[in-house]
Amino acid sequence: MKRLFVPLLLSVGSLWLVAAGGDGWLTQHWSDPAATKGDPPHGWSQLTQDLHPEACAQCHQAQFGAWQGSRHARAFSPGMVGQFAHMATGDANDCLACHAPLDEQKLANNRERRDALTGLVAHAPLLDASVPPKYSPNRLHKHPLNRSGVSCAVCHVRGWHRFGPPPKGSRMLGQINTGVHGGFIARKEYTKSQFCAKCHQFPQDYAINGKPLENTLTEWRASRFAALGVACQGCHMPGRRHLFxxxxxxxxxxxxxxxxxxxxxxxAALTLTSQHIGHAFPTYVTPQVTVEAEALDRKGMVVRGWSWLIGRKVGYADGGWQEQRDSRLMPGEHRSFRALGAPASARVIRFRIRVEPDHFYKGVYRALLADAKGDARILLARALADAGSNDYELMGWKEIHLQ
Ligand code: HEC
Ligand code: HEC
Ligand code: HEC
Ligand code: HEC
Ligand code: HEC
Structure with a gap:
């Protein structure tokens, strides 16, 4: 399992560029490595030159506050970096193509790759920032930019230019002056689903049973939300809040x-309806959702149990990746889970729904931990503990009396 997992990710890592294709500006925006910066423009303060999110936060507190609670802020994660110990630096940089893609975030050599492990053992992925954090350039500069993961500059800065959506409530495009950081360039791409595709849609060439491991943009296009004009941002950045x-x-x-x-x-039956999800529930192969039912007798003893899995399962068999099950709910779909055939003594049937967001990764971390050493061991153990603590009950036990 362990050796097989890494090629699965690498195969997508080296091909991410293809996924972004179709739109000229976006392809350019997401080229790897991103546009080089060179010297900063004349007269820019240290603050406006600084690409750390904590620097942007000085003037964009609302975006920072929301973003720092998101998974994007934690994308330079123990679960990923813990795998760098035995990877070539070039392969680790392939992972960064989605987890920390700026030129300034790349690992320059083997030493930087090893330092990434040591650095993450000593520090959480994000500086322990409160909102708004105090700008302290000397402290910030000790922290490599890659630790901030999918940060503000990843989406908004190329060269020394800031790019963003048209100002709220307007349709203005192109250069807009603000008096700070050379103004910004307004692009309509920021309001479109295609903007997210670079990292959330894998190319069709690497499909398993006709579907890439991440097929979110394609799923969205087939949903009613595409027709209604509700983009990824509409649900994941409501009111432009950077919640993700x-x-x-x-x-x-x-x-x-x-x-x-x-x-x-x-x-009894539990019916689930995907009402407001713009893609499969769940969209990625890693989460697992379990619907459980139990029949109880008069004394409250369990006399029968049922369970159903919702998710997509892939595995390596016969020399290739294969899809073993796809029981995800598509947008708009209803599905009933029926607990039928309970013994005559049953009085009540109860249901609950459990979610394991990192189900697949738990197995990966356990397999890798079997022979991990030093910093890698510490990081993978941390990742496994985090993955376990992310599990939750979407719905606790709910009873229904039998007729
Ligand atoms: C094409 C973009 C892309 C590439 C390349 C990529 N990832 Fe990811 N990765 C993602 C996305 C997106 C998620 C979140 C999945 C979700 O919840 O939809 C993720 C999640 C993860 C997670 C679980 C969350 C966490 O950070 O702990 C791990 C671990 C991980 N990736 C490791 C890797 C490794 C190792 C590589 C390189 C071998 C890699 N990834 C390459 C896009 C990518
Ligand atoms: C010294 C203050 C300051 C700093 C530091 C700063 N900005 Fe700005 N930024 C502004 C002002 C002022 C505007 C124009 C008004 C607005 O949209 O908030 C602006 C506008 C923007 C916009 C355009 C918003 C839109 O409507 O499309 C983006 C994107 C942006 N900044 C990104 C960043 C990023 C990323 C950083 C950090 C790397 C950063 N800014 C650092 C002051 C700052
Ligand atoms: C540069 C690559 C990149 C881009 C662009 C990007 N994402 Fe992500 N996104 C990631 C990675 C990597 C993760 C997983 C982080 C982790 O957990 O380690 C992620 C995680 C997420 C999650 C969290 C899912 C969960 O597991 O709970 C959501 C939601 C999300 N992204 C939405 C978006 C949306 C919407 C956009 C477009 C506005 C977008 N992303 C653009 C790389 C990207
Ligand atoms: C994954 C990509 C991504 C990341 C990371 C990201 N943004 Fe954004 N940002 C966007 C998109 C997309 C929009 C436009 C959303 C829309 O139009 O609904 C946006 C909008 C904005 C705006 C305009 C807000 C408004 O109300 O008009 C500002 C300012 C901004 N971002 C700053 C930041 C700062 C600062 C950070 C880091 C703390 C950050 N962004 C991180 C993608 C991102
Ligand atoms: C109509 C609202 C809606 C739209 C549109 C939407 N999402 Fe989601 N998304 C959700 C909800 C609700 C969840 C939580 C349930 C789930 O995981 O499917 C979610 C979950 C996710 C996740 C978590 C990982 C997973 O396996 O489910 C990612 C990543 C994500 N969305 C990315 C995107 C991207 C990229 C787009 C655009 C192509 C998009 N979403 C469009 C509502 C939406």
């Missing part, structure tokens, strides 16, 4: 689903 909440957030997941319980002849 997903499967790790119970409230976010609950907001997308309808849940109904009904008694049926001979048992």
């Amino acid at each position: 909440r997903g499967i790790h957030d119970r409230k976010m997941v609950r907001s997308g689903l309808g849940i109904a319980l009904v008694a049926e002849p001979g048992g």
Whole structure:
């Protein structure tokens, strides 16, 4: 398992550019490595030259406050960096193409790759910043820029130019002056789903059973949300807030689903409806959702149990990656989970729903830990503990009395 997992990711890492294709500006924006900067423009203060998110936060507190609570801020994660110990530096940089893609975030050599492990053991991925953090350039500059993961500059800075959406409530495009950091260039691409595709849509060439491991943009295009003009940003950045909440957030997941319980002849059923999710639930192969049911007798003893899995499972068999199951809910889909055929002594049926956002990774970390040493061992153990603590109940036990 261990040796097989890495090639799975590498195969997508080296091909990410293809996924971004289609739109000229976006292809350029997401080219790897990103546009080089050279010397800063004349007269820029140290603050406006600084690409650390804590520097942007001095003037963009709201965006920083939301972003720092997101997975994007933690993309330079123990689970990824812990795998760098035995990787070539070029392969590790392939991972960074999505997890920390700026030129300034790349690992220059083997020493920087090893230092990344040691540095992350000593520091959390993000500086322990409160909002707003005090700007302290000397302290910040001890922290390599890659530790801030998918940071502000990853999406908004190329060369020394700031790019962003048209100012709120306007359709202005092109150069807009602000008196700070040379103004910015407004581009409509920031409001479109395609903007997120570079990292959230793998190319079709690497499909397993016709579907790439991450197929989020394609799933969205097939959903009613594309027709309605509700882009990724509409749900993941409501009101332009940089929240990026997903499967790790119970409230976010609950907001997308309808849940109904009904008694049926001979048992009970739980019906799930994907009401407000713009792609498969869940979209990636790594989470697993479990619906469980139990029949209880008069004394509250469990007399029968049922369980159903929601998720996409891939595995390596017969010399290639294969899809073993795809039981995800597509946008708009209803599905009923029926607990039927309970023994005559059953009085009540109860249901619950559990979510393991990092289900697949738990297995990966356990396998890698079997012979990891030193810093890698510390980071992978941390990743495994984090993955376990991310599990939650989407719905606790709910009872329904049998008719
Ligand atoms: C094409 C973009 C892309 C590349 C390349 C990529 N990843 Fe990821 N990775 C993602 C995305 C997106 C997620 C989050 C998945 C989700 O929840 O949808 C993720 C999640 C993860 C996670 C789980 C979350 C965490 O950070 O702990 C790990 C571990 C990880 N990737 C490791 C790697 C490694 C190691 C490589 C290189 C071998 C790699 N990734 C290359 C896009 C990428
Ligand atoms: C000294 C203050 C200051 C700093 C530091 C700063 N900005 Fe700005 N930025 C502004 C002002 C002022 C505007 C124009 C008004 C606005 O949109 O908030 C602006 C506008 C922007 C916009 C355009 C917003 C839109 O409507 O499209 C983006 C994107 C942006 N900044 C990104 C960044 C990033 C990324 C950083 C850090 C690397 C940063 N800024 C650092 C002051 C600052
Ligand atoms: C440069 C690559 C990149 C871009 C561009 C990007 N993301 Fe991500 N995104 C990631 C990575 C990597 C992760 C996983 C971080 C982790 O957990 O380590 C992620 C995680 C997420 C998650 C969290 C999912 C969860 O597991 O809870 C959401 C939601 C998300 N991204 C939405 C978006 C949206 C919407 C856009 C476009 C506005 C976008 N992303 C653009 C790389 C990217
Ligand atoms: C994954 C990509 C991504 C990251 C990371 C990111 N942004 Fe944005 N940002 C966007 C997108 C996309 C929009 C436009 C959203 C829309 O139009 O709905 C945006 C909008 C903005 C705006 C305009 C807000 C407004 O209300 O008009 C500012 C300012 C900004 N971002 C600054 C930042 C800062 C500062 C950070 C870091 C703390 C950051 N962004 C991190 C993608 C990103
Ligand atoms: C109609 C609202 C909506 C739209 C549009 C939408 N999402 Fe989501 N997204 C959700 C909800 C709700 C969740 C939590 C449930 C889930 O994980 O599927 C989620 C979860 C995610 C996750 C977490 C990982 C996972 O396996 O589910 C990622 C990554 C993500 N979305 C990215 C995107 C991207 C990229 C787009 C645009 C191509 C997009 N989303 C469009 C509502 C939306």
